[in-house]
Amino acid sequence: MGMQRIGGCLLQLTRALGSLPLVHWRSSSGINRLRFLSTQATESHTMEVIPGKTKMGWIGTGVMGVHMARHCMDKGYGPFFVYNRTMQKAQALVEKGATVCKSPKELAQHCDVVFTMVGYPHDVRQVILDQSSGVLAGLKKGGVVIDLTTSEPSLAKEIAEVASSQGKYSLDAPVTGGDVGAKNGTLVVFVGGSQSAYESVSPLLSCFGKTIKYFGEAGSGQHAKLANQITIASNMIGMCEGLIYAYKAGLNLETYLSAVLSGGAASFSLQAYSPRIMKRDMAPGFYVEHFVKDLGIALAECQRMRISLPGLALAQQLYVSLMANGGAKKGTQALIETLELLNGCQLPKMS
Template identity: 50%
Template sequence: MINADPKTTRIGWIGTGVMGRWMCQHLMDKGFQMTVHNRTRERAQSLTDAGAAWADSPEAVAAASDVVFTIVGFPEDVRAVYLGENGILAGAKPGCVVVDMTTTQPSLSQEIYAKAGEKGVHAVDAPVSGGDVGARNAQLSVMVGGDKNVVEAITPLLEIMGKKIVWQGGAGAGQHTKMCNQIVISGTMIGMCESLLYGYKAGLDPDVMLSSISGGAAACWSLDNLAPRILRREFDTGFFVEHFVKDMGIALEEARQMNLALPGLALVHQLYLAVKASGGERLGTQALMLALEQMSNIEFRQK
């Protein structure tokens, strides 16, 4: 088992987007030898400039690494990166630990765990919450599923990227926990946006209003981090709408399989589909405000 020592532990990283770029950098800043791969090589340029080695495929990353982290876009990307031709499991050696930090289907995490185990490879699912700000500031919450002894071995690495690391149980448990997280956020997002619209129509100063409610029972991450972006009309940064739509879709499908009704989640999912359909798929999740403004025929604040 690895000992998470930068002198002896080689790390691979696949997925250097809005969040992965920063998470990988934090490990490099601690002195770990890094091999990286991304579908678009240019997105990894800042990391290779900082000393990371480039690999042409997930297989090549795994062959050069003791621990491989992934954070990609969609379940089909996860499947291709791990199980496809030139995928991680084609290159990983026995004893290697692979850690998927993408939000994906719990069943896919369990499948990867089983197939990795056949090769003597340890698979962990460790989705995160905290958005681009949390990734940049190493303040993520990490929800972890997998064998406890393996999770304990990699926890020092996870602690470099996050402020709260919690083992949830066996394979897939981290992903199920992330679904719980996204269900809460979906309700929080619509509540935050509707409160801003209500305050606007009531003639309140939004900054003053937020200073009050963010210090009371309504306090939450979205009010602190996303409401200010809405006030500044900043919709092009943050966690992408298309990824949140994907997450909510996974949660709704998992709920369906459990014969569980989640009408609030279904409503917010539909509203975000409207944002996506209007061309907002690559906007931050705070762009929900744009759909609600259109429904109310107002713009919250002039640009």
């Protein structure tokens, strides 16, 4: 019996027995081959998210994460579990009733849904994928891990593949809106990954997100966030350069800002950060070092896609300069300091 006929018989037999789905294809040598596929990748997620019943975990309670987690608790979701490397940053959640866990794995063992919001891609990898202490090592089958960190699209795809192989689900769901959006529950959420999982957990995203958009397969949420960061980067440069120009031209800066905030140059960055600049308030709503990380990831993706975005490259260099001058832990509005240094001036502080 020829190889082609054997392959056809095996295909019919397997289908008749109702076994795992198969892909049937012809190799480059002309021989028919069979490959089994995991049913996990084709199953729909059916978890119902219910306040007071859905067990939630939160990893990463920094400038934004602590407020986002609080919104979920305020909506009644829980029991609620929390893990953070610096546990004092989670104290506000503990006082609201959250239970502290010793590792991401321990946290995940208690939870239906786990959110992560950490600093860098290597942190994401360790927190989620570490085989001895990561979220996927503890999460039960059918559970969902949602990474809110701005990270690498390729890592989001890797996490999705590992989760799927274990009968679990993952979403990449980075956010924008800064500390103000986190405090007010008005963030924008960019989602990629399993659509059925997204539909199941969307009520949780609504706890802290005002605008939630689903973009498609794993990694697409990260791509959307990177495009957002590219837009913000040039916007921040324009805001700071406009202020420098107005100051050097002898304009009253308060009058200038009141005018442009009502015109075509108005933007979230101008509205949120120009008052902080004028007060010389460089406290972080979003850390410079994290923004540099985001812009670096975006530049790497540009190289991979072979596209040239000179505005992005300029912004990254200006923010790297700010870091070199001690600004890593400052907010992104501290870019004004780099522009002041370049132009030998300093804007006056206003009350």
